Amino acid sequence: MNTNRVFGMVPCIIFTTATLAFCQADAPQAEAPPPKYDPASVARGKETFVGACGFCHGSNAKGGEKGPDLLRSVIVLDDENGKTIGPVILRGRPDKGMPRFPYSAQQIADISNFLHNAINSAIDRDSYRILNIVTGDARHGKAYFEGAGQCVSCHSVDKDLKGIGAKYEPVTLQGKFLQPDSNWTEGTPPHSVSAISVTVTLPSGESFTGVPLNYDDFNVALHDPTGTYRSFKRSSKDMPRVEIHNRLQFHLDLLTHISDSDIHNLTAYLVTLK
Amino acid sequence: MKYRFLVPALLIALLPASIHGQILDPVLLTKPATDAWPTYHGDYSGRRFSTLSQINQSNVKHMTLAWIFRIKVGITPNAIVGGEGPVPQGPPSDPGVSTIKATPLMVNGILYFSTPDNAWAVDARSGREIWHFTWKTKGGIHIGNRGMGMYGNWLFFETPDNYLVSLDARTGKERWHKEIADVKQEYFSTPAPIIVGNHVLVGTGGDSLDVPGFLESHDPETGEVQWKWWSAPLKQGDPGFETWPDEYAMRHGGGMTWLPGTYDPGLHLYFLGTGNPNPVLTGRSRKGDNLYTCSIVALNVDTGKLAWYFQPSPHDTHDWDAAQTPVLIDAEIDGKPRKLLAQANRNGYFFVLDRGTGQNIVTAPMIQTMNWSKGISPNGQPIPDPGKEATVDGVLVSPPTGGATNWPPPSYDPETGLFYVGTSQSFSMFYLTDTDPHPEGWGAAERDAGYYGGDLEAIDIKTGKIVWDHHYPFGGGPVGILTTAGKLLFTGDGSQHLVAFDPANGSILWHAGLADDLSNGPETYLLDGQQYLVAGAGDQLYAFTAEP
Numbered sequence: 001m002n003t004n005r006v007f008g009m010v011p012c013i014i015f016t017t018a019t020l021a022f023c024q025a026d027a028p029q030a031e032a033p034p035p036k037y038d039p040a041s042v043a044r045g046k047e048t049f050v051g052a053c054g055f056c057h058g059s060n061a062k063g064g065e066k067g068p069d070l071l072r073s074v075i076v077l078d079d080e081n082g083k084t085i086g087p088v089i090l091r092g093r094p095d096k097g098m099p100r101f102p103y104s105a106q107q108i109a110d111i112s113n114f115l116h117n118a119i120n121s122a123i124d125r126d127s128y129r130i131l132n133i134v135t136g137d138a139r140h141g142k143a144y145f146e147g148a149g150q151c152v153s154c155h156s157v158d159k160d161l162k163g164i165g166a167k168y169e170p171v172t173l174q175g176k177f178l179q180p181d182s183n184w185t186e187g188t189p190p191h192s193v194s195a196i197s198v199t200v201t202l203p204s205g206e207s208f209t210g211v212p213l214n215y216d217d218f219n220v221a222l223h224d225p226t227g228t229y230r231s232f233k234r235s236s237k238d239m240p241r242v243e244i245h246n247r248l249q250f251h252l253d254l255l256t257h258i259s260d261s262d263i264h265n266l267t268a269y270l271v272t273l274k
Numbered sequence: 275m276k277y278r279f280l281v282p283a284l285l286i287a288l289l290p291a292s293i294h295g296q297i298l299d300p301v302l303l304t305k306p307a308t309d310a311w312p313t314y315h316g317d318y319s320g321r322r323f324s325t326l327s328q329i330n331q332s333n334v335k336h337m338t339l340a341w342i343f344r345i346k347v348g349i350t351p352n353a354i355v356g357g358e359g360p361v362p363q364g365p366p367s368d369p370g371v372s373t374i375k376a377t378p379l380m381v382n383g384i385l386y387f388s389t390p391d392n393a394w395a396v397d398a399r400s401g402r403e404i405w406h407f408t409w410k411t412k413g414g415i416h417i418g419n420r421g422m423g424m425y426g427n428w429l430f431f432e433t434p435d436n437y438l439v440s441l442d443a444r445t446g447k448e449r450w451h452k453e454i455a456d457v458k459q460e461y462f463s464t465p466a467p468i469i470v471g472n473h474v475l476v477g478t479g480g481d482s483l484d485v486p487g488f489l490e491s492h493d494p495e496t497g498e499v500q501w502k503w504w505s506a507p508l509k510q511g512d513p514g515f516e517t518w519p520d521e522y523a524m525r526h527g528g529g530m531t532w533l534p535g536t537y538d539p540g541l542h543l544y545f546l547g548t549g550n551p552n553p554v555l556t557g558r559s560r561k562g563d564n565l566y567t568c569s570i571v572a573l574n575v576d577t578g579k580l581a582w583y584f585q586p587s588p589h590d591t592h593d594w595d596a597a598q599t600p601v602l603i604d605a606e607i608d609g610k611p612r613k614l615l616a617q618a619n620r621n622g623y624f625f626v627l628d629r630g631t632g633q634n635i636v637t638a639p640m641i642q643t644m645n646w647s648k649g650i651s652p653n654g655q656p657i658p659d660p661g662k663e664a665t666v667d668g669v670l671v672s673p674p675t676g677g678a679t680n681w682p683p684p685s686y687d688p689e690t691g692l693f694y695v696g697t698s699q700s701f702s703m704f705y706l707t708d709t710d711p712h713p714e715g716w717g718a719a720e721r722d723a724g725y726y727g728g729d730l731e732a733i734d735i736k737t738g739k740i741v742w743d744h745h746y747p748f749g750g751g752p753v754g755i756l757t758t759a760g761k762l763l764f765t766g767d768g769s770q771h772l773v774a775f776d777p778a779n780g781s782i783l784w785h786a787g788l789a790d791d792l793s794n795g796p797e798t799y800l801l802d803g804q805q806y807l808v809a810g811a812g813d814q815l816y817a818f819t820a821e822p
Contacts, residue, residue, distance in 0.1 A: 062712055071714055072484060072526060077458045122715030123460060123482040128707040130719050135667040171705075171721070178670070178703065178723040215748055216769035218785055244747060255701050255724040256643060260661070260669050263703075267667075 037117040045114030048107055056098070061118055066097065071119050079116070082108035130171050134271050136261065141269025144262050151177075151266075154250070157273055165273040174267045180251050195248040198222050200232050201241040208232075215244070298381050298424045303469070304539055309800045311380040314421055314466040316797060319602040320536035321686040323757045324798045328805035329820040330760030334774050334784045340806065340817040341401030347371050347392045347813075349408055356439065356448045357391070357410030366391065368416040374810030376421030376466065377683070377754075377795045379429075385808070385815075386424065386443065388431040390416040390464075393439075395446060398801055398808075401817060405446030411435050414462035415480070420534060420681075423467035423474060425494040430474050432463035438476050438492060452497040454478060459485045466534045468544075470575045473500060475544060477531025481593075482715055484526035484552040487567075491578060501578035505529030505548045505566050513580060514565030523560040528552030529567035532597040533681055538613070541630060543572040543581055545602070545615055549595040555664050555675075555718035556591060556706055563588040568596045570617060570625075572632060582632030586619045588655055591663045592646065592704070593675035593716075594621040601686050601693065602629060607736060616735055618684050618695035620677030621646075623656055624738050638738025640679070640731060643672035643699045643724075664704035664718035674702030675720055680752040683795035687757035687777045692732040692741055694763060694777065698751035699726040728752075728768060732780065742780040754795030756807075764807060766792025772809050772816070789814060 035042075050059045056067030063069035070076050079085045086108045092100030103111070121127060145151045155161050164173065182195035198212040200220055208230055210222035220242050221231035232240055246252070298312055306325045307316040315322055329337065348365040349355055366372070371390045378387035378396075384404065385396040391411050395404040414434030423430040428449060429441040436455040441448055454476055455461035461480040468475045474492040487505040492498065506527040507515040518524040530549030537544050551560055551567040568587035571580055586596045596619055603614040603626075615629035622644040626636035634654025647656040662671050676698070684695040701723040708717040728750025732742045744750075749768025756764045763777040770791055774784040790812030798807050807818045 060710070062710065062714070069522075069712070074456070074459065077483075078456070119483070122708075125482070125716040125719065128716070128719040130668075130705045130707060131666045131709070133667040133705065174668070174703075175721060175723075178701075179721070214769070216746070216767055216771065217773070217782060218769075218771065218787075252724050252726065255670065255672075258670070260665075263670060264667050 035117075036120055037113040041110045041113040042117045044107075045110030045112070048103070049111050049114050052101055053111075061115055070115055071122065076115050077119070079112055082112040085112055085115070133174060133264070134170050134268050136264030136266070136268035138265070138268040138272050140261075141265035141267070144266050145269055149254075149258075149262065149266065150250075161270070161273055163274060165271045170267055170271055173270050174263065177251065177266065177270075178255065178263070180248050182246075182248060193247075195246055197245045199243045199245070200230075201243075202232075203240065212244070215242070297427050300425075300471075302381075307797075307799060310382070311378065311797045311799050312424060313379065313468060314377050314423070314534045315536065315599070315683065315795075316377075318470075318537040318539065320599045320683070321601050321603065321688070322683055322755065322795060322797075323685060323687050323759075325759045326798055326800055326805050327758065327760040328800070329758070329762065329798070329807060331762065331776065331783060333820045334760070334762055337784065337786075337807070337818045337820050339786075340819045342817075343396050343401040343403070343815040345372065345374065345389065345392070345394065345813050345815075346406070347389065347408070350406055353406045353408045354446045354448070355408055355410065356451065357408075357412075357433070357435075358437070359410040359412040359435065361410060366416070370417040372813040373418065373793050374813065374815060375418040375681075375794050376810070377797055378808065378810075378815070379422055379424050380797070380799045380801075380808075381424060381443075383801060384443075386422050386429055387810075387815075388419050388422050390419045390434050393422065393429070393431055393441060393446070395443065396815070398799070398806065398817075401815070407441055407446045407448070409433050409437075409439065412457055414457045417462075418464050418681075419466075420464055421466035423469045425469045425472075425474065428494055430467040430469070430476075430494070432465060432467065432476060432478075434462045434464075436461050436463045436478060438467065438474070438497065440494075440497060450497050452492065452499075454490060455480075459483060461485060464532060468534045468537065469494065470537050470544060473575055475535070475575075477533070477546070479530040479532045479549065481528050481530060481550060481552055481554055484528065484714060486525055486527060487529035487531050487549055489531045489546060489573070489578070491575075503573055503578040503580070505531065505569075505571075506551075506564070517563040517565040519559070519561050526552060527560060527564060527567060528554070529564075529569075530595065530597070532595060533599065536600050536602050536615075537575065538602055538629060541572075541613070542575055543629070544575045545600040545629065546571050546573065547596040547598055547600055547617065549597055550587075550590050550593050553708070553713045553715060553717040554591075554593050555704060555716050555720070556708065556713050557589050557663060559712045561589075564590070568594065568621075570596055570600050570615065570627065570632070572629065584625070584627050584632045584634060585655060586617070586623060586625055587621045587658070589658060590621075591658070592621070592671060592673075594619070594673070594677050596620070597681065598679060599683050601684065603686050603688075603693075603735060605688070605691065605735060607635060614735065616686065616693050618679050618693065618697075618733070620673070620679055621656065622673050622678035623647075624693070624695075624733050625654070626735055626738070636735070636738040638733070640695070640697050640733070640740070641673065641699045643701060643726060644678065645670075645672050662704075664706040666706045666709065668703045668705045670701055670723065671704055672699065672701040674700055674722065677752075682752045682754040685755040685757045685763070686735070687763070689759065689761070690732070690757075690777050691735060692777065693735050694730065694732055694755045694757065694765075696728060696730055696751055696753040696755065696765065698728045700724050730755075730765060730775070730780070732777070744775070744780050753792055756796040756798060758798060764796045764798075764809070766809075766811070770811070772796070772811070786816075786818070788816060
């Protein structure tokens with residue numbers, strides 16, 4: 001979380017990839033890494049497990065009336081390709097009422113892969129899938145959009161937000177008002193816009209405005225509209241004078257007073273703008 | 275290049291007996307550091323205040339760079355290799371391995387520090403490597419390592435695959451290693467061991483699966499376990515069991531011991547902040563306060579028995595571990611001298627306790643965006659708002675999981691009476707993703723929302739009021755801090771500068787541009803009559819001195 005290294009990276013870090021640039025195409029999705037466990041083996045293992053083991057251990061292996069949660073089992077966690085669970089499956093645990101299952105090495109390896117895949121799904125929190133977030137009342141969302149939320153002071157459902165509900169799935173759509181991107185394209189001809197700009201005014205009165213690349217207590221650097229890099233030493237807090245403007249300040253301020261139900265209602269309303 | 279590698283090798287090969295005086299005098303540990311930095315925080319108090327004043331407000335502007343040491347990790351040509359894992363294919367690529375988060379020990383002119391799987395001895399005068407040890411890992415998350423502990427000639431550090439490794443400080447050769455936790459259960463270890471008497475105190479981490487946390491005391495000679503304290507009860511009837519619904523929940527309840535603690539020799543108590551409960555972001559299967567997770571605990575250092583506890587985040591559901599340094603402070607409250615403990619907590623509150631009893635004296639907010647608490651209970655605990663626990667359709671919470679602050683060490687300056695900490699303000703949406711009655715792992719997803727910059731805060735320990743604040747619109751945040759009797763505060767600004775502030779009012783007095791952000795707690799020591807300031811930034815260690 002404390003990784004804001006350079007100002008140049010800040011727009012990405014602060015505003016992530018969501019954007020109010022509704023006319024701008026989304027960045028291509030990062031390629032997903034290959035699955036850690038062979039999906040075909042996991043599927044076979046699941047079938048075997050649900051049929052034979054699910055009655056006691058639960059079909060999701062999280063435990064049932066008789067059998068323990070296998071996703072938290074140390075024997076399973078220590079297992080690789082069935083080496084430690086194999087003997088338990090083959091011999092059973094007569095003392096605990098578990099029968100023996102005469103499975104092949106492949107079947108045991110498949111069960112192992114199914115269990116480890118499930119464990120990995122709990123471990124890998126980046127892979128967690130967000131469920132249905134459209135629970136709000138679209139009418140209340142519309143009222144918020146037009147009233148207390150003051151969204152209409154910048155946006156219109158007939159212009160920039162037209163069809164927005166069809167362009168993005170709900171989680172992305174919600175992210176666009178909670179954390180809009182600081183870069184987007186607008187105007188005719190279309191040109192890229194950065195939400196954050198900096199103006200540096202020298203004692204002579206000469207001033208420079210552009211996209212900030214670095215801003216700290218000692219230096220400020222920007223790209224001016226021609227793309228020229230300019231940097232200035234800050235000899236004191238006000239010398240030279242530095243002003244930061246954020247066109248999305250409203251969205252930052254919004255977070256300090258919007259309620260969770262307003263978030264849910266507004267999301268439900270935006271989803272209807274097909 | 276060859277020559278530079280050869281020299282330390284020769285020194286070790288030919289003159290092991292003549293490198294005299296590595297040995298750590300245990301008395302050093304009990305007094306404020308001056309000519310040594312013998313333990314993670316410099317001394318047991320965790321205040322990271324040095325009584326040195328050779329570098330001071332009048333000459334700080336004339337500090338010069340003495341040397342830079344850049345670490346080279348993995349199986350380097352002269353590395354001493356240990357470990358149980360396979361020989362790695364190529365150099366380590368995880369950025370955590372090449373980031374110095376350790377506060378180096380400095381004993382008799384030699385710096386000792388570690389990163390995940392790697393440890394070094396470096397000449398504190400010249401910045402030249404004396405030896406480098408590297409560990410073949412079996413796995414584990416390689417996010418960071420806080421450094422080493424020292425007992426006589428023996429060094430101790432922990433690895434991501436959960437071994438306590440002891441090295442001979444004179445040679446870098448391994449004495450022994452002991453497994454402290456199972457990497458297959460997703461434990462990984464980051465703390466710097468703290469040595470108290472003949473106890474090597476080691477903690478562990480890992481909250482991806484629902485495993486229990488603990489602190490262990492090891493014998494420095496044999497490595498054998500002397501005692502083990504579990505941070506949650508193991509069975510019905512154990513202390514704190516009434517704060518969990520059942521044994522299954524408590525035995526999978528988390529409470530990791532991520533960071534080194536502090537110690538009061540007079541009270542004979544070791545103070546430690548514990549980690550968050552598991553599953554991390556949903557509490558439906560663990561109703562209750564979930565003791566002793568997210569707690570500040572006082573343990574008898576000889577037995578590991580709990581003397582008292584205070585829980586900053588009862589029934590945490592936001593990953594706000596209470597692992598941040600419990601800083602020991604002696605000060606007057608209402609005209610009476612008190613033995614205090616202060617913590618700037620990840621949950622956004624600043625706490626001051628009586629360290630003899632755990633009784634709360636101050637609870638005060640550190641950030642403005644915080645929205646998860648319904649108020650403060652009569653005993654000083656924040657009261658969580660159940661409405662801010664993750665739901666399927668999401669709730670907006672500040673601070674996010676990363677917290678208002680985090681592991682980087684804060685500082686207390688007894689001359690100003692102020693506690694200094696780096697903070698950050700932002701929100702996140704928390705979405706419940708595991709709706710099973712027995713969720714596992716984290717159980718919910720987080721999405722960032724809003725960032726309001728970081729702050730260096732100076733907090734009055736008697737009131738919790740912020741006396742001064744330096745705001746960074748685009749940087750700062752949790753970062754390591756050192757204060758000194760030279761009336762100086764050293765820290766990083768999140769923009770690759772090492773900065774000296776006036777601790778009384780926050781004026782900036784000096785800065786130097788580094789090649790990376792400050793990544794550890796800065797330290798200072800006197801060597802050959804000269805005061806050094808040493809700070810880690812990424813893969814480099816920088817040493818500054820003032821012209822005498």
